Amino acid sequence: MxxxxxxxxxxxxxxxxxxxxxxxxxxxxxxxxxxxxEMVTEDYYKQELGYQKDINTLSLTKSMNMDVVFEKVDEGLLVQFPKKIKPGLVKGSMFLYRPSDKHMDFEIPISLSDSHLLIPNNRLKDGRWNITVKWDYINQSYLTKEQITF
CATH class of the missing domain: 1.20.5 (Single alpha-helices involved in coiled-coils or other helix-helix interfaces)
Structure with missing residues (x-):
């Protein structure tokens, strides 16, 4: 056949x-x-519930000129808080999220003796970082979110 x-x-x-x-x-x-x-964050739905609160806090932070500013310097990443604050009264945390590798994510408690904080070069690999700074100052919460390329 x-x-x-x-x-x-x-x-x-x-x-x-x-x-x-x-x-x-x-x-x-x-x-x-x-x-x-991988999902962007492990507890995505839980974070979604607090999103409106974050929007309000971001808006308040901008309206009161209390934004945190990031600057790349030779020693690392300089995080500058507003000059008008008393550093000893600031409490909070800074979360650094690396979209390409969740094992590089880390959180730093904020404890200031001056109006700035330095994250050394050895903590940050080259690439994109999403930074969230949540801090309280005199019973008021502030929030700054920034994307940087280090």
Whole structure:
């Protein structure tokens, strides 16, 4: 019995090859660890509930000119708080989030003796960082969010 190649056979063969390629792609992506996709944060839905509060705090921070300013210097990242504050009254934390690698994320408690804070070069690898500074000063909360490339 001799098999004859015709249009119908070509179409069936094209479908089989296409479906085989799609199945190979799906299996490769689902089993290979290099294709793992992580959520931006582990407790995304919990953070979403406090989003409006963050918007209000960000707005208050801007309206009162209490923004924190970031500057790259030779020693590292200089975090400058407003000059008009008394540094000893500031309490809070700074969270540095690295979108490309969650193992590089870290949090620093804020304890000021001057109006600035220095994060040394060895703590920050080159690339993009999302920084969130939440701090309280005289019973008022402030928030600054910034994206920097170090």
């Amino acid at each position: 001799k098999l004859k190649f015709n249009w119908g056979m070509g179409i069936v063969l094209a479908f089989v090859l296409f479906i085989s390629y799609i199945m190979y792609f799906i299996i490769t992506v689902s089993t290979d660890k290099s294709f793992d996709v």
